[in-house]
Amino acid sequence: MTRRLSLSILALTAMTTLAGVAHATSTLDTVKQRGVLQCGVETSLPGFGIPDDKGNWTGLDVDTCRAVATAVFGDPTKVKFVPLTPKDRFTALQSGEIDMLSRDTTWTQSRQSAQGLLFTGVNYYDGQGFMVRKSLGITSALKLNGASICVQQGSTSEQNLADYFQTHHMTFKPVNFDNADAIIKAYDSGRCDALTTDASGLASERLKLGNPADHIILPEIISKEPLGPSVRKGDDQWFDIVQWSLFAMIDAEELGVTQANVDTMMKSTNPAIKRLLGVQGDYGKTMGLTNDWAYNIIKKVGNYGEVFERNVGEGSPLKLKRGLNQLWNKGGIMYAPPLD
């Protein structure tokens, strides 16, 4: 009995030690050794993460992964996308199966404190909105008193909707469905006056309607949904790399450095641009990277504005407005600390 017990303890110790060894090396070293970044993304959400017929991934979250891969390897193709569902995204990160998660995940307190992950920043400020038929003649969500509203069952949208109407002393008739397709069908066939979900989702749902031009998205945003990449807790160097890869893209837009002009910008006299592009200082080296890390990101992936326009903005079928995601000095709240 004692022998069997000690054997199983031995086996258990061996297993935990092995697991410990696997996690003891730094994430950066693991990634470099593997030669490819493993990044958890959406399974198929247009504009954020979706594979095309040839398995080429596109999207804002996908390009965030590419930026990190470029910072590490100087090559945006050195990334393997791991499609994850809402249910397995955190486990995949905790178990070390992926190095970072970039899958339209809302930054919340409980996820950070209880799920063992750290959000590195926000790459899309989303929020819940409403879509109505133009023929209703409504231009504000505050005029929706008494309306019937299609909403996804059991979602945070449902809760936010109830809260919003309660605070504004209005009533509504909920029409519940448990999947996005059923909601859009019901709305299209006139079963409800308005449809509510995240604003970015509204834009892509709108395209599925019989005649998208007959519908408008109301300006009110009734909830905060800051979406951004996250990493495992316990590796500060890796956290820095993922965080600053995004910040570098935002700073580049602010400084006017684009994919097209980045080479001429190398000769710029602006000290902020010099630091960003690695002409001056050792900013890359302090994170275990080369000093041209940010230059590579901008050259090969683009600055934040370019990535936004290409995936979800005017250059994409979604045609989302910058809105909150505009830079802080242009009326939005997209703000990155200075690279200094």
Next chain:
Amino acid sequence: MNAEASSYVVRDMAPARLPPVTAFGPWRWLKQNLLQDATSITLTIGGLGFIALLVPSLWRFLVSDAVWHGGPSACASAKGACWVFIAQKLPFLTYGAYPEAQRWRVDVVVGSGFALIIWLASPRLPRRNLAAALFFVVFPVVALILLHGAPALGLETIDTSLWGGIFVTLLLGLAGIVFALPLGTALALGRRSNLPLIRLTATIFIETVRGVPFITVLFLANFMLPLFVPAAWEPDRLLRPMIGTALFGAAYMAEVVRGGLQALPRGQIEAARALGLSSWSALRRVVLPQALTIVIPGIVNSFIGLFKDTTLVSIVGIFDFLGAAEAARADPKWQGPSIATTGYVFAALFYFCCCYAMSRWSHGLERRLQHGPEA
């Protein structure tokens, strides 16, 4: 026959007359099957009404209002099915993101797999034991090398994250079926074993796996496994649901096979032992052939269920056929009110064809085995 009688007895047979019009041909069929009594007349009328209600709208959606030519813009406001979408997305729905230049490898594996199955399944073809050896031993190895790649042989490695579509569905179904039957048979025998340890292990396994939904088994295989094993030993993302499918299928198969074992009279095994067969040969030559024949409908039923259950893997982020259909319909280039429905109709047709083929094959097999192997 005397003279008086012959004067009034008719000598020639009356000419045969046709039976009444309602007693043969299509009328008889109509009367017997559709218009026998008031209940069946009501049911017939009801059924016809139902068909009249359904068929025109189905016809309109699937054929007359459907979009057969053009590009994404043609489907933007289509009322009917958007078949162009299926035609354009067919390579993706079949192979997933498997690189185009390498797709011949999938074709070779699927083609040779089907050829071997047909060889195995048709009694008229010779050397079926050779086919079995090829299918169960050589084929999996060759398939793995071909699909995954071997740089030494000049085949570039294709990561499983690029695998998808019908090909992955067939792969999952096949792996489940190939492993479930032998494993299930072993478990069924284990559950009837006289050795308490084996019996207990088999029983606990069967009851645990059968006691939880398939989705739980998948979640367990997908999320818990990586937490327990070090990162280097972590099984591939596609392999995990495959293992889950096989284990789940095996637990159900075990109970089906056990049913067959119990239906077999005890005399059979006693007679086999009395003839001097070892318990292993008695099992192999007497018990299993009969027991498995009895439960063919149950086995095929489990296979069909398992094949359809594989669609659940799309929930754990695998682009199987249904997952690929979902990804295809989310493509922002293809937006239209009927895109999603078209995708699902196509998926339903595919699964129906596969399952119906399996069911027909099992009917044929049953008939053949009941009439003896020669018939």
